[in-house]
Amino acid sequence: MAEGGFFKRLLAGLTKTRDNFVKNMDYIFRGFTNIDDEFYEELEEILIMGDIGVTTTENILEDLKRKVKEQKIKEPAECKELLIESIRQQMDIGEAAYEFENRTSVVLVVGVNGVGKTTTIGKLAAKLRAQNKKVLLAAADTFRAAAGQQLKEWANRSQVDMIGGQEGSDPASVVYDAVSAAKARGCDVLLIDTAGRLHNKKNLMEELRKINNIVDREFPEAYRETLVVLDGTTGQNALNQAKEFSEVTDLSGIVLTKLDGTAKGGIAVAIQAELGIPVKYIGVGESIEDLEKFNAEEFVNALFYTEEQ
Ligand SMILES: Nc1nc2c(ncn2[C@@H]2O[C@H](COP(=O)(O)OP(=O)(O)O)[C@@H](O)[C@H]2O)c(=O)[nH]1
Numbered sequence: 001m002a003e004g005g006f007f008k009r010l011l012a013g014l015t016k017t018r019d020n021f022v023k024n025m026d027y028i029f030r031g032f033t034n035i036d037d038e039f040y041e042e043l044e045e046i047l048i049m050g051d052i053g054v055t056t057t058e059n060i061l062e063d064l065k066r067k068v069k070e071q072k073i074k075e076p077a078e079c080k081e082l083l084i085e086s087i088r089q090q091m092d093i094g095e096a097a098y099e100f101e102n103r104t105s106v107v108l109v110v111g112v113n114g115v116g117k118t119t120t121i122g123k124l125a126a127k128l129r130a131q132n133k134k135v136l137l138a139a140a141d142t143f144r145a146a147a148g149q150q151l152k153e154w155a156n157r158s159q160v161d162m163i164g165g166q167e168g169s170d171p172a173s174v175v176y177d178a179v180s181a182a183k184a185r186g187c188d189v190l191l192i193d194t195a196g197r198l199h200n201k202k203n204l205m206e207e208l209r210k211i212n213n214i215v216d217r218e219f220p221e222a223y224r225e226t227l228v229v230l231d232g233t234t235g236q237n238a239l240n241q242a243k244e245f246s247e248v249t250d251l252s253g254i255v256l257t258k259l260d261g262t263a264k265g266g267i268a269v270a271i272q273a274e275l276g277i278p279v280k281y282i283g284v285g286e287s288i289e290d291l292e293k294f295n296a297e298e299f300v301n302a303l304f305y306t307e308e309q
């Protein structure tokens with residue numbers, strides 16, 4: 001995608017957040033003449049309404065208050081830059097976050113139904129293919145026959161191979177077959193699609209444990225990545241899902257999807273801050289090219305962008 005495309009789409013997608021957020025934010029940075037308790041209270045309310053979450057908002061404000069004191073800042077307008085900088089720093093994840101792209105790796109993709117796991121895997125496969133990587137998909141969501149079919153369509157679209165199993169077959173056995181094939185074929189990246197039945201935490205935990213065990217045992221040399229996919233339009237629910245998944249398996253990154261819709265982008269800040277898990281990719285549409293690496297700089301700019309700038 002062309003330079004600046006990310007920014008534009010993100011800007012469009014973040015409209016809902018921005019309506020509640022940037023306008024109010026602008027209003028208080030311009031409207032207040034003093035940095036006082038009332039100013040901080042207003043700011044707090046706006047951040048929480050922007051889906052940044054209570055805990056994260058408190059941390060951000062604490063950081064801001066400290067800097068205001070240290071730097072002897074008197075103007076609310078100057079606070080805005082500090083605030084943007086503080087969020088940007090928190091969100092910056094660096095290039096190391098994408099180490100799996102350069103290694104022989106196994107990427108497990110988890111998340112509840114409908115968040116965009118299969119779609120994300122399809123998009124990611126295409127991205128990796130474009131870098132001349134040899135990619136294999138594993139359809140370990142054997143719960144519904146349609147799930148394997150859907151992944152197969154993505155495999156065709158992104159021109160990579162897929163290993164699947166019968167409907168109702170053991171996901172761990174699909175993973176076993178896929179790992180064997182990945183090794184035999186000298187694949188760079190194996191992407192594993194899973195079923196996200198969070199309503200039964202015990203089963204889910206057991207299923208992920210089995211899958212992880214197979215990969216550990218059969219492919220110990222592989223670099224491991226576990227991405228949880230979250231629907232950006234679901235706000236605080238997404239945060240709760242991330243928490244639940246972090247309790248059943250080690251997560252190394254987040255994919256935040258549907259930021260092209262009426263997404264509440266502030267949730268990205270909350271998740272990263274509260275769980276310490278970096279947002280690595282964002283989904284900005286249903287097409288194959290609609291997956292972007294997370295860019296803290298552009299994200300924060302989009303979040304705080306005002307027409308006058
Ligand atoms: N607008 C939009 N739709 C998305 C995005 N990612 C996935 N979807 C749609 O969300 C729906 C569920 O996606 P799917 O990959 O099947 O979710 P899964 O159940 O987690 O595997 C599908 O209709 C996708 O096209 C995105 O970034 N933007």
Ligand SMILES: [Mg+2]
Nearest residue numbers: 117118141147
């Ligand atoms: Mg799926």
